[in-house]
Amino acid sequence: MPSQYIPILIVAIVVAVFPAAALVIFKRNHKASETAEAGETPYERELPPEDAAAGNYSERLYIAGALFVIFDVAIVFLFSWAIKFSQMGVYGLFVMLPFVGILLAGYAWLYKNGALDRI
Amino acid sequence: MADHSPTKAEAAEQPDHAPDPLQSGSEVPAQDELGQRGSPQAPEFLHPRLRVLQPVADDVKVLLKKDGWSAASADRVTFWIAPLSAVIIALLTYLVLPVGPAFQTSDLNIGLLFILGISSLTIYRIVPGNWSSEHRDSLIGALRSAAQFLSYETAAALGLASVLLLSGSLSTKEIVQAQLDQGQWFIFYVPVGFLIFFICSLATTNRARVSPPETNSEIVAAHVMENRNFHGALDSLAEYANIIVAAGIATTVFLGGWLRPLASYRDRFPGTSVELLDVLPGLAVAAISAYCLRSGRRPQAKIRKAVMNWTGGICGVLAAALLGTLFAPENAMAGVHGAFWFVVKVGAYMYFCLWIRFAFPGLQFDRWTRRSWRILIPAAFINLITAAMAILASQDGGLPMRFTTIVATVATLGAAAWLAKDSPADPVAQTADGG
Numbered sequence: 001m002p003s004q005y006i007p008i009l010i011v012a013i014v015v016a017v018f019p020a021a022a023l024v025i026f027k028r029n030h031k032a033s034e035t036a037e038a039g040e041t042p043y044e045r046e047l048p049p050e051d052a053a054a055g056n057y058s059e060r061l062y063i064a065g066a067l068f069v070i071f072d073v074a075i076v077f078l079f080s081w082a083i084k085f086s087q088m089g090v091y092g093l094f095v096m097l098p099f100v101g102i103l104l105a106g107y108a109w110l111y112k113n114g115a116l117d118r119i
Numbered sequence: 120m121a122d123h124s125p126t127k128a129e130a131a132e133q134p135d136h137a138p139d140p141l142q143s144g145s146e147v148p149a150q151d152e153l154g155q156r157g158s159p160q161a162p163e164f165l166h167p168r169l170r171v172l173q174p175v176a177d178d179v180k181v182l183l184k185k186d187g188w189s190a191a192s193a194d195r196v197t198f199w200i201a202p203l204s205a206v207i208i209a210l211l212t213y214l215v216l217p218v219g220p221a222f223q224t225s226d227l228n229i230g231l232l233f234i235l236g237i238s239s240l241t242i243y244r245i246v247p248g249n250w251s252s253e254h255r256d257s258l259i260g261a262l263r264s265a266a267q268f269l270s271y272e273t274a275a276a277l278g279l280a281s282v283l284l285l286s287g288s289l290s291t292k293e294i295v296q297a298q299l300d301q302g303q304w305f306i307f308y309v310p311v312g313f314l315i316f317f318i319c320s321l322a323t324t325n326r327a328r329v330s331p332p333e334t335n336s337e338i339v340a341a342h343v344m345e346n347r348n349f350h351g352a353l354d355s356l357a358e359y360a361n362i363i364v365a366a367g368i369a370t371t372v373f374l375g376g377w378l379r380p381l382a383s384y385r386d387r388f389p390g391t392s393v394e395l396l397d398v399l400p401g402l403a404v405a406a407i408s409a410y411c412l413r414s415g416r417r418p419q420a421k422i423r424k425a426v427m428n429w430t431g432g433i434c435g436v437l438a439a440a441l442l443g444t445l446f447a448p449e450n451a452m453a454g455v456h457g458a459f460w461f462v463v464k465v466g467a468y469m470y471f472c473l474w475i476r477f478a479f480p481g482l483q484f485d486r487w488t489r490r491s492w493r494i495l496i497p498a499a500f501i502n503l504i505t506a507a508m509a510i511l512a513s514q515d516g517g518l519p520m521r522f523t524t525i526v527a528t529v530a531t532l533g534a535a536a537w538l539a540k541d542s543p544a545d546p547v548a549q550t551a552d553g554g
Contacts, residue, residue: 007225008214012207019206019353023199026182026349055255061262064488068269071496075276078503079232082283085507089515093507100500107497119270119489 060119067110067119074103181352194251201248202350205357208240209364216367217292219377219457221450230291231283234368235276241323242268244357263484268323270491275319277499281312281506282372295376302383304375308509308524311502311531313373315495320365321472322487324358366468367461374464377457393445397452400459401441408434498535505531 077099085092110116215230217223227233242265249261282305283289286297298304306313370376379396386395411431415424437459444455509523 004225004227008211008227011214011224012211015210016203016207019203022353023202023349057259057262060485060488061266064266064270064492067492068273071273072269072276075273075280078277078280079283079289082280082503083287083289085284086287086510086514090511093511096507097504100504104497104500111493116489116492119485119492 197247198251202353205244209357209360212364221454231289271319271322274495278312278315281309306373324362366465370464377461405438494538502531
């Protein structure tokens with residue numbers, strides 16, 4: 001089994017070296033005078049930021065993140081179930097229905113409480 | 120936050136600030152300008168007949184731009200890591216995609232999981248690149264991109280799971296083999312799964328005008344704006360590589376991978392081992408080649424003539440390869456023809472993505488994210504259950520698969536329509552804190 005991962009390791013190294021080397025070459029080809037001076041604002045657009053980066057952010061983003069964790073973990077179980085489904089038959093379906101049912105009940109609760117309106 | 124002052128729009132209107140962010144923010148000209156000339160900022164030093172090469176010149180220009188900003192607040196490590204990880208992640212995914220039965224770097228038994236896992240790391244392209252600037256607008260863009268990516272990643276995985284019910288394996292090679300054994304591409308067994316994956320691939324590759332998570336006119340993504348040099352070039356390389364990966368996954372999983380259409384129809388020419396349908400692609404490419412070479416003879420501009428002749432020549436070589444391998448050993452034949460069909464399907468899928476990008480107007484990022492959670496993800500769950508029931512009904516109940524598939528598809532689409540009807544069309548107003 002590990003032998004299948006040897007080509008992946010080799011390609012990963014090649015693939016990592018390519019952009020790194022390209023970036024270094026790009027860097028070396030520029031004289032110091034051509035690089036931006038330290039202290040410049042990080043925006044070519046000259047519009048100063050309204051607020052510090054470490055400010056408040058919309059709750060919408062946090063809700064999306066929390067929901068993602070819940071549903072993505074559920075998908076992990078669904079994947080392994082789906083692979084073995086054809087061997088399990090009707091039993092497989094009825095085993096999975098409660099799992100998905102609980103998930104969808106949670107989804108309905110979120111829906112009712114308006115969490116999805118805030119995304 | 121409602122009490123921010125002044126707002127972006129007001130600031131942009133003041134003459135002592137930067138001009139309209141739409142003007143200065145984007146190097147990509149509006150679509151109607153594209154038809155008339157190249158990038159409006161590009162120096163037009165090229166000879167009029169060579170203007171075709173303007174995009175190439177633009178790319179070379181990228182290499183000559185000044186090295187990225189080094190603002191005092193910048194985080195150097197993440198600034199360097201972001202484009203590197205982008206390219207590595209994008210190119211690693213190609214490893215397990217089978218380009219024909221003969222061409223595959225590694226046939227992992229967890230192939231599909233490997234692809235999903237690696238491509239989820241795309242987040243590490245978006246967030247560190249924007250984090251490094253320590254700039255609020257950039258970070259808002261990154262978080263929006265990340266939120267949209269996560270939302271659609273979930274639905275895409277659920278869409279793919281419906282295929283695993285049929286294939287019973289995660290290995291990409293075995294998924295294609297299962298489509299050959301069961302006599303149909305999986306798009307015909309789980310059409311809703313394909314639809315969900317297609318929508319998600321539009322959203323996660325940021326390909327569509329439909330989904331500009333960085334919302335150019337408001338906050339301009341930092342990894343586009345600040346790194347319009349080689350860092351940015353690597354970043355957009357990764358973005359385009361991701362489109363090909365999405366097309367490759369869809370081709371492998373739903374569109375039969377390297378299989379030709381009607382793969383189970385195997386009638387041969389009498390007395391030979393050549394299958395009837397294998398001749399068609401070779402003949403079609405040969406016809407294209409002949410057409411190009413013929414129209415290349417007509418009097419016309421030199422550059423057109425050259426393009427026609429080159430296209431004709433390349434197609435001629437391809438046709439020779441396709442027709443010649445018909446008489447080669449079985450393995451060589453399957454390899455070349457499989458690669459041909461795989462590339463054609465990937466190209467067609469990407470064409471559809473671009474088509475949709477140009478055909479439909481944009482939607483705000485939050486509308487997209489909300490549509491994913493309100494419609495797509497519950498619909499994907501329902502699709503999984505109905506697909507499982509359809510498979511059971513045909514395996515154990517003895518009903519024809521065609522019938523059960525149609526019933527399951529109609530039920531799923533009906534549920535999705537009901538979900539969509541219930542969703543409010545207008546989102547809550549966008550605020551300056553990233554929402």
